[in-house]
Amino acid sequence: MAAAVDETVARYALPGIAVGVVGDGEVRQVELRGETVAGSGEAITADTLFKVASNTKAMTAALLARQVDAGLLAWDDPVVKHLPGFRMHEDWVTREMQVRDLLIHNSGLGPGAGDLMLWPEPNAFTRGEVIAGLAHLKPRWSFRSRYAYDNTLYIVAGEVAAAAGGAPYDVLLRREVFEPLGMDGCRVGEWRIDGAGPVAAPHGRRDGAWVGRPDGEVVADMPMAAAGGVRCGLDDMLRWVRAWLDPDARDAAGRPWLSAGQRAAAWTPHMPMPLSRRMRDWNRSHYYAYGHGWRLSDVDGTAKVAHTGTLSGMYSAVTLLPELDAGFVILLNADAGDARTVLEQSLSKIFTGCPGTSACPREDGLVAHYASLLAAERAASTAAPDSPEADAAGVHPREAVAADALSGRLGRYRDLWFGEATVCQADGGVRFESLKSPRLAGPVLRAGDRLLVDFDTLGADADAWLDFAAGTDGGPVTLAMAKVDPEADFSYDYEDLAFRRIGDCP
Structure with a gap:
């Protein structure tokens, strides 16, 4: 794995990266490279905070699952039972939308609808304004008719949790997820940089160089917290992975952290997703679906539970291969989606070994192989000079x-x-x-x-x-x-x- 990380860092000139692997219930390997801010000299550590972005969604879903276990709500509760002022554009959708629907991207809205109220950051939208804005977002398709990724309804889900739990979302997430699992370094809500340890800055490209955008002294409680507002270090994210790979995971008091029923619900294919040609060609995948905050598929004949996170100069990936009792985490502080794609794919193949095919390259050639496939895919999709996209x-x-x-x-x-x-x-x-x-x-x-x-x-x-x-x-x-x-x-x-x-x- 170290060679794959090194080659990815070199190929994409990354400012910083943290990668960790879990196997058989233990942390098996950790690889750390680069700096929190390019040129700062502050090295990435296993405690350095990264924005995990949409990997927050599974945490929000787990919070709600804990509340279901506690009898505070049910997945088929109407959202308006907990948030009477909630409104979608169509009255029948408002009436019929259940808590589960908030998590599985079946609203009928177009992809990313309303996201301009969330980023680019910073902005002045409040959580209440984001939720109120849903009433004015016209659906593109019928409710529950198809998959289209959204963030705004996860914000609603966070407010449902707050209403059911009688405390703000950030307080509940710390109490129900971070503290029971020992994820003490994770941050959500408002917090101060000087009390958090090392913090990785997001980076973008300017004149061919990575330029970091460090935070100010105080990180505000942003409206999109429940959709993508958590920051964690690698050590804590590996605790998160271990908790999901262990069906008997216990909290700090020795009690089951989640019931078997809620674990099964999280990894149940609630909403079919389009199966891309890349997934078929690269992974021999046969299905793709969304659970409660997780993407579910198969890769080389074994089940895969995963998610990615993308947030303006920060990329993350969490991949679980539960039938192999293995998983890994990738945290990047750069606008480097291709690097994440190539490394996540390469690490998956290290575990699955491409059974049943002679086309899988040797482990030391995986990064180069998938980088070349990705480049060829990009080239094939380049617009012709006289097409509208050419502008x-x-x-x-x-x-x-x-x-x-x-x-x-x-x-x-x-x-x-x-x-x-x-x-x-x-x-x-x-x-x-x-x-x-x-x-x-x-x-x-x-x-x-x-x-x-x-x-x-x-x-x-x-x-x-x-x-x-x-x-x-x-x-x-x-x-x-x-x-x-x-x-x-x-x-x-x-x-x-x-x-x-x-x-x-x-």
Whole structure:
């Protein structure tokens, strides 16, 4: 495993990484590389805190499972039983949505719907505003008809836990998950950096180098805590893995941490997921489904329970192979999704050994093998130069837009769930600025015959088309947005926005 970690670090020039393996109930290997902040000289340790991002979801689900065991709620309880003010866009969905539905991505909303209220961070949205915004997010499909990943309903799940448990979500997660399992270093809610030990900073690329974004003195209690707000060190994440691999795991008082029934419910395929060609080709997978905060599949004939976490310069992966009594954790402090994919795949193959096929490379060639397959996959999907997607690659030069070119379209705009934004003259041109999400701000440019916003502090994958339309029957001008790069993270859910002009520029 050490060689695979070293090759991944070298191939992707990672600033820092922590990897650990559990087997037969014990921690078998730990590999630590790099720095908490590139150039700082502070080495990554087994206690260094990383954002585990969406690996938080299984923790939120476990909190609810503990409450089911305690008789505080039931999985088929209507959400409104615990949160009477909860509303979805359609009344029948509001009435029928159960606690279990909050965890399994079957809401009918599009992928990542409402995520612009969660990130980029920091922003000024409150948890209450995020939940209230659900009433204005129009479904793309019928309720329970298909899988589409979401984060906002996990925030609702955290509030259901708070209502049932009579305490804030962060207090309950520490009491029901961290403390019983000895995960004492994990942090959620508001906490101070100076009392937490080493903390890894997220990193992004700038001019070919990794640039860290360290936290301030206090980490705020963010609205998306229950969906992706936990930070843990490798040691604590390995405790988490051991608790799931051991069906008889006990809490600090010697009591069963979860009942057998709730363990089974967590790993039950509640919602089918699309089985990709990559999974079929790389892993010989036959099924893919979502449980309670876990993704369930098979790899080379053995069951796999896993999840990933992605959050603006931090990547994580937790993989369990329960039939082999093994699992591993990957924590990265860089915007390095390919590195996570390649290393997670390589470590899985070290355990499964690719039985029944002659195509599996030797262990010392796994990283190179899967990196080349991933690169070939990327190349095959590259858009042709004359396709609409080609604009994302910069085929059309970008030019500044003069204010008079947008006559009648400058002004203040409002979306029912996202709030206000302005498109106004500034710095000799025109700027788009969000009132509650200050990092969603940048100059308005022209590319070919379309307008886009080039956000100041986000990567090129975050750029958004701006499409203005005259109001019908004398109504106000409307503004729709869409990803310039169609392969951009679905959390940039611009397509769910429906701005209407509400006034002149300040």
